[in-house]
Amino acid sequence: MSKFKTVFYVAAIALTLVLNITILIKLRASSKNNLNTKLQSKEINLLLDNKNNLNDKDKQDMVFKNADGFGKSPLEIQIDEHFVDYTKLSLNFTRVENWPTKFPENLTEYRETILKTQYLTKQNQWKEEIAPWVWHHRGVAEDKYIGKTDTREKAAILVLVRNSELEDIKHSIRMLEDRFNRRYNYPYIFLNDKPFSNKFMEHVARSTKSNTTFALIPQEHWEVPDSIDMEKTKVEFEKLVSQDIVYGGSLSYRQMCRFNSGFFYKHPLVQNLKYYWRLEPNIDFYCDIDYDPFKFMRENKKIYSFVIILYELKKTIPTLWKTSLEYAKQNNITSNLLKLFVNENKDYNLCHFWSNFEIASLDWYRSKEYESYFQFLDSTGSFFYERWGDAPIHSLAAGLFLNKDQIHFFNDIGYRHDQFARWPVSTTTNEFGIKCQVPKNIKENFDVASGECLNFWNTYKPYEWTNLDSTDALNTLYMNRFKAANDDTNVITINRWREMIVNN
Ligand SMILES: Nc1nc2c(ncn2[C@@H]2O[C@H](COP(=O)(O)OP(=O)(O)OP(=O)(O)O)[C@@H](O)[C@H]2O)c(=O)[nH]1
Ligand SMILES: [Mg+2]
Structure with a gap:
């Protein structure tokens, strides 16, 4: 082989090697980029899928851990923009x-x-x-x-x-x-x-x-209002989580309840x-x-309607009744319906229309009265510090501002949300039997099995609730709290108690 030929072959081999290495590097880089993009969208998908498959407890934990990133930054919007x-x-x-x-x-x-x-x-x-x-x-x-x-x-x-x-x-x-x-x-x-x-x-x-x-x-x-103390919120979340209260640690659940209490009608x-x-x-x-x-x-001049009425979890609304009574007192509210929600201790009986089904007048929600009640409630921060649901709020608002005949129970609407199902029970005709099909696996009719609140509704006779009743109920509430002073959720001192009675 001539010297020239040897140089030519060595150069050709070197060139091929350089080219191959460059192509390889490029390929690796591009597949890494692809992988990165794929990974990113896969991770985001997983994040959403996981959210979907989480049980309530997991949801609570997850949202609680993320409580700092509370819906204010545009970041959350960007995440979803990927989709x-x-x-x-x-x-x-x-x-x-x-x-x-x-x-x-x-x-x-x-x-x-x-x-x-x-x-x-x-x-x-x-x-x-x-x-x-x-x-x-x-x-x-x-x-x-x-x-x-x-x-x-x-x-x-x-x-x-x-x-x-x-x-x-x-x-x-x-x-x-x-x-x-x-x-x-x-x-x-x-x-x-x-x-x-x-x-x-x-x-x-x-x-x-x-x-x-x-x-x-x-x-x-x-968004969470600036006035909300997030440190305090976290402490309160923890308390509810430790008591296994559903959504006790969820910030977005609270945002949803607040939205459904005071904003949906403003959209x-x-x-x-x-x-x-x-x-x-x-x-x-x-x-x-x-x-x-x-x-x-x-x-029929109906303003509000419901299909299921049931008890609320007391631990989610420790001060809702007190706050509502204070509102009633300040605004000199007289009402024919509020008594529907009051028990023999003059406390909230926890009955509420389940608002996941609701047909209602938007003009009512947009009324000055409803808005002032919502603003009063919101000013306490308890949508976050407690876990006030929109359902008891809609119900107490109905109690404060509406008459029984402005509210309709849609008995003919068969409905299920979560594990609670109800349908009309007809004793005289088979009309409902023709119109309704209830799946065989649904054994229990909520109205029959847990119909105490519905019974209160059915038998309710209008009672004129005045400012005196609000004052009386507030004082009873304070007295009972004083009695329960050993319960560490309700500790108050004698002086504080006297102050409350005097101020009310
Ligand atoms: N866009 C949006 N909707 C939400 C959010 N949280 C809840 N919702 C909606 O608000 C409504 C009530 O929320 P749910 O999670 O069903 O609350 P719930 O009915 O008290 O509880 P479940 O027993 O889980 O049904 C539903 O229509 C949800 O889709 C949220 O963070 N963002
Ligand atoms: Mg729901």
Whole structure:
């Protein structure tokens, strides 16, 4: 072999080696990048899946550990944006009529700017703030109403829900459609503290022929107020967790209860509505509803309605009754219904309408009275320091402001939420038997097995509750606390007790 040939071969081999090594390095780098991206989205998916599969105890622990990151930072929004690419939404999704149509590139920046801008009204600001996250899907059922008088009420089915609850909410929609809405075509409004994902919106919109609208809720309606002492909150969480109180350690559960107590009716999308029907994931309806409950509510001047009434966990609302009485006293409330919720010790009997089903007047929630009651409650911080549910709050508000005949018990609606199921028990006709199918595995009718509160409702005779009753009940409460002074949750000194009595 000539010298020239040897040099040529060595050079060729060296070049091939260099090329191969470069390609290998590049391949490794790109597969690492891919792996990183895959891992990232896999981890996020896992995070959401895990949240979905957690039992209550786990949920509590997890949320408790994360209690510091309480829904204020835009970070949570960014996490969910991994699942959101609105440019890839099918064309059938549009903006809501007469709403801002902006689609800013940097959504987080956009939201922050709006939050810093001064607006004439809060409604204007909230609308601008959430507009890029509001999407509408026109249901084919709307065709039925073209050129005809639309006799539907100004009402909607309102759903607060998470992306991770997609399957469970589809189940609830199927139930409601089959039993009622396929004939009445009321629109659905879905609300979320995080942006809805493409998948969620597309699956849900396909589950009904009705209109569906998906929206973010304004930050102010969900965030923990600055006045809340997070250190104190954590201590109180721990106390409830140690007593195994369901959702005792969950911050988001408290945010949800506060939202459902004082904010859902302020959402820009419900401002033109008169009534709403609250729907939750994973519920069942057992009976055909062959009339329009919204129309029933309006025609019969009903303001609030329920299907299940039951006892609340006392440890979640230690001071709700005291605070409500203080509100009643300050505002000189007289009421014909409040006594429904009072036991022989002049204490709250813990009965409450279970608000996961609710058909009610939005004008009532938007009334000055309801709002002032909510503001009074909210000013105590006890949505966070305790674990006040929206159900006892709606119920006590009904007790303070409504008459019995303004509230309707929908006895003909068969319903299940969690393990509690109820359906009408008819003794005289088989009408309900024809309309209802209760699955064989559901053995216990809650109304029959645990119907004490329902019995109070059925037998309740209006009693005029006045300021004297509020004062009396408050004093009794303080006396009982004094008696129970050995109970370390209720320790008060004699002086403090005297002070309370004098001030009340
Ligand atoms: N967007 C959003 N919705 C929530 C959140 N927490 C609860 N919800 C919704 O608020 C409603 C009530 O929450 P649930 O978790 O069902 O509370 P619950 O009915 O007291 O308890 P369960 O027995 O678990 O059903 C449901 O419609 C949930 O989908 C949250 O953090 N974000
Ligand atoms: Mg629920």
